[in-house]
Amino acid sequence: NAGVTQTPKFRVLKTGQSMTLLCAQDMNHEYMYWYRQDPGMGLRLIHYSVGEGTTAKGEVPDGYNVSRLKKQNFLLGLESAAPSQTSVYFCASSYGESWSYNSPLHFGNGTRLTVT
């Protein structure tokens, strides 16, 4: 039981390059999330999904796209990377709403992205 797995763990991009971050969960969770973590700013929600084939914008969606073609996978794409997107990206999943009683968020170990 791997939980939430993120690939890659590290990546360096040049400005303007594109990349996709992959998140996979094996807990049959309906909800999946992408957060970015920046010093002094905590975690901010980029996009989320409430089920296969659905996506929605979070707090800071600009410059990112997502897809949830399969229930277990949630992809985060950067079409044209910018230095402001240098951050640590975390994927998380939950059984139901993140506030509900038996539905804590399960996090991956993060992807450290540097854009030069």
Next chain:
Amino acid sequence: AQSVTQLDSQVPVFEEAPVELRCNYSSSVSVYLFWYVQYPNQGLQLLLKYLSGSTLVKGINGFEAEFNKSQTSFHLRKPSVHISDTAEYFCAVSANFGNEKLTFGTGTRLTIIP
């Protein structure tokens, strides 16, 4: 919308001493409150949560938190810390209805001094 304030960005504490990490929230509706912990080079994991009932909530690793509605606070405490408690701690809040998502605070880095 709701917000969370963690006033202390860093808290150094001697081993076996008590610690309190402060969290205040703002919301116009009833909320659920959470503390998550992030150990070095790992993702976050749930430490404890307040949904309803007793205002004193006990979590893993000997931590507890008290919900104070009048002061809009949810401070985290541990009577005696260990080296293994070195981590970053995040307070989070969510409205208790609808499709509201968690809002995280900026985090408090707890450093245990041997």
